Each structure stands twice: as structure tokens, then as C-alpha cells.
Amino acid sequence: MATFDWQGCYQALLNELNNEGQERWSNLLTQQLRRRFEDNPHGDIARWMAALAQLPDVSDTQARLDTSAVTLRAETLLNESQLEQLESGLRGLMPWRKGPFDFFGTYIDTEWHSDWKWDRVSPYLSDLTGRRILDVGCGSGYHCWRMLGEGAARVIGIDPGLLFLFQFLSVKKYLGDVPVDLVPVRMEDLPGKLESFDTTFSMGVLYHRRSPLDHLLELKDTLRRGGELVLETLVVDGPEGYSLMPEDRYGQMRNVWFLPSCDTLMRWLDRTGFRDARVVDVTETTIEEQRQTDWMRFNSLVDFLDPDDHSKTIEGYPGPKRATIIANKP
Template identity: 45%
Template structure:
């Protein structure tokens, strides 16, 4: 059982990314060779069971990514469509609206997009790598902003499969979510106009190595968009949570904004600047009908919402932009 990425790889080849496409092709092929994922057959069956409708109106430029409208399918099919969508629970990144059904995801990913889209270099005509892209919500918004090729990578097969579900209707070969982590990327591809790493750095044991890899993916003159958890401090310091952070097990580093800038400059980027610092609120991250598990309200101290349940500072996120000389 495998996902066929050939048309997407061909599109990359036609977009000036032929060497990159050739370099990643074996890794994608190998990924599926010995794959034994208990849920994949169920997910594929759910996608297959969704009605086949071509030529839908697609809106990639609004906060809610829109796919078709209620009138495109028989109203009687609605419960069955919802049931099949729920087979790919949890829906973490979005929101989406499919045939008028609002997928109210755990994250209002549109809020992060709004914080950065007016500050980054225009994406029109650009090639983009989105590292740790989840189900590709932002990849689709990048297409909506005019990017010509968007490579999303995420090691979580559920998110890769959610993109396949959405793309049953979006029907684009210009963007995809590949089942790869950053360690499977070519080290010095030097081929993307923009590289995004959002919500990934704090999961990496070696922050400097992560930033080096992001730089290696960029062309000279390309832009880095780096979003991560930070601590509030004017100094160059970092929180290394012992044990969990907001119930997350694999959080290794939470730098101050000044330290983050120092790391990015040490990697050789120029014009590094923070364009936004925002405290994550329960408006942006919460459990919903489409994500039944615990979420931010359960990760915070009930007596003091400025602290996580473990007593660390509550999540604050910064977006840093920088250029590769």
C-alpha cells in the first residue's frame, strides 16, 4: 500500500527542482517498502469512500481553506462524509470547509498565517519547502499566495494522508506533503526560494544543526521563516525543560528571542529579525469536535494560565525571518 507522488515529483522537476526531486525519490519509494501501519488501510478506504467530484471551486486564499460547497453533493451524503472524515481523526491543523462541512481543527492555523504573510517576501512564483508541515494547511495557503511548487514534509503518516484526502478534491500537483523528516532531506540542496520551519525547532535536540539544514535547503538570497517557542527574556538564555513541557515529552530547547537570533546569525543568515511574538491562547489551540484529545487548556496550570501544568512559562511563539546571503 503506497501513495503515488510521481506527478508531484515531475512537477518539481519542471520547476527547477529536478536534482532535489531525483535525490528524494528513493527515500519516498523506500518509505513504503516495509511500511506496516495499522491504520493506513482504514484511512485509504475512508478517502476512497468519499464521493468523487471533480472541478470543485477551491479557495486557498481565505482563513478557512474552502473545497466545494454544500450544493456539490447530495445532502443525504453529509453524515457519511463526516463519518469518513472522522476516520482520519485527529484533525489538528486547519480550518477547512469541505462541501460546506466546517472542519474546526485543534489549531486555528490561519492565525499564524495572518501574523507572517504581510511580512515575508511575496511567495508568487516561488519554490517553498515547509518542514514539519502537518497536514499541509499552510502549504495550501502558500499555493493560494502564488507559490509555484510547495514541498511539505512531515514524518506523521496521518497528516500525509489527510493531505491526500484534501487533494482528492483540490487536485493539485504543485504542492504535496511527503512522509519524510528533515533528516531525510538532501543536506545541501541550495534550491528553494523560501524555507519554513514552524513548530519544529523545539522538538530538535540540536537546534544549530536544524538551522544549518534549513540553510542548506535555501538558494542564495532565499528567505527563512522560523517559528518556535520562546521564553520572555531580554538576555541570551534558554529553557531546557526537564521532563515534560505542556505535557509534551520531546521539547529540548526554548530560547529567548535574542538567543534565537544569535543561533540564526551564527549559521550565517543575515537580516535576522523577529517579526512577531504571540502568546498562544485557547482561541488558537483547543479541543474541538474534530480533535477530541487534550489541548492547550489541559496543558496550563488551572490556577495560573501563565504557567504550564509543570510550572514552566506558558507557550509563547516567535516568528523570525532571515536571509541566506
């Protein structure tokens, strides 16, 4: 059975880390990748590799990374056979949850309108030009590509989901040697006290953590002095000090632990040493933003809400509302 060439995939990143004096991270990451792909490989890797191999070679690819869909185009139109190969390969990587993407006219309408989230967040960001960025819980890397489109010098996304990695590689196949990588590790797998990023994003992660304060401290450790945190998470209405802890599931998700009020979240950031924290957006998640599509055919948000009252989850909790906070490391 063919094995995933993780060394070929990540050697450039590992070399870069070594050259930047990050040998500790490079050595740790090498061990983690070896364990992930050699010692205990995922049973679907061969299928995802086969799907990736189906994607046709296109020599004259150009990318638009500043539009709603991460868009790939070629000077020469793909022929019918190439388009069939393309769609077959991309469908072999379903379900597509974060996007959208446009591969040479094949439009992937993902479950999430991740572009809507980017449009809400991006007006409040510091200029990303030349910045080194970490995207925690990056999914398929949609926002990583948008960050590169905004001028980032280097983007590293982390997400343990291996299907997300192969979806990311389906884009990178056509872009070649660009300073964006997706590493299949968790936040807690990073070495402590990295202090090497200008901006760290954590969007849709905090409520999955049993200890949200530890997550905030881990995020702070990734940033250089003066670095910027972009935090997006589920919140609920309530006074400072209030936080909802679901009895079991929230919107059918088992791994939801704490949904704070915005004032509580601001207190958490203050207690973990961030400064100048400000809430820049609060938006209710709708069934237009997260929904089933032809590229994600499983249950989606509408199935997780009270069918008679979409302001509540199916368990009776307040429906999903997301806040974005930007803060700085002093």
C-alpha cells in the same frame, strides 16, 4: 490487504525533480517512500485509505485558498448521501489538528487555529508569487494551501506523520494536478545542500530538535542565495544567551529541548550564517487558539497548563509564547 499507491501519488513530483536536475533528491526520495510504504508500512494505512475512499467524487470543485478556512465548493450542491459519505470519510481521518477546512459546507474546526498564525506571519513575507517554497513540519498541509493561494509556483511540505498525509490527500483529491505535495519525511531525510527554494518555512519545529543550530544549518542549506527563512518557535523571556531546557516535559511534551529568548535566537541565526534577521511577531498561545473540538477530542492546551494560572505550564514553566523571525541567506 490493499496497499497505498505511493508511486502514483508521487510520480509527478519525482518526474519534476528529475527534470530540474534534482536526480539525487528524486532517487533518495524513491528509496525513502519505498521503505515507508512497502518495507515497514504503518498499521493504520488501510483504515486511512478506506476513509479517503469514502469521500464522494465531485467533478466541479472550486477552491478558495485565501480565506481563513481552506474552502472547497461545487457548482452543484452535494446530495444527502454524498454529504454523509463526506463526513464519514473525514471523521475517519480524525484527529484533525491543523486547519480549519471547509469541505462543501462540512466545516472542520481543527484543534489549532492555524489561520491565526498565518494572519500573524503573512503581512511580513516577501511576495510569494512565483516562489518555490518548502514547508518543514507542515502538519496536514494547511499552510501549504495558503501559500498556493498567495501565488506560490511550487510548494513542498514535509512531515513524517502519515495521518497528516491522508488529511492532505483529502484536499488534493478535489484539486487534482496542483503544484503542492506533502512528503512524509523528516528534515534530516532531505539531501544536503539542496539550495533550491526561495522561501523555507519552519514553524513549530525548532524546539523539538536536540540540536537547534544543526536545524538552522539544515534550513539554510535548502535555500537559494538570497532566499528567505520564516522561523516560528517557542521562546521565553530573558537576556541574550539565555535558553530554557526543561528537566523532562514541557506542557506534557517530552520532545521539547530548547526555548531560547528572542535575543538568543537572533544570535543563533547570526552564528549559523543568516543575515537581516528580524523578529516580526511574539504572541502568547492561548486556549482559544489551541483547544479541543468535535474534530479533535483528545487533551489540548488547557490540560497542559497550570489550572490555577494559565501563564504557566502544568510543570511550572512559563506558558507557551511563540516568536516569528524572518531572515535571509546571503
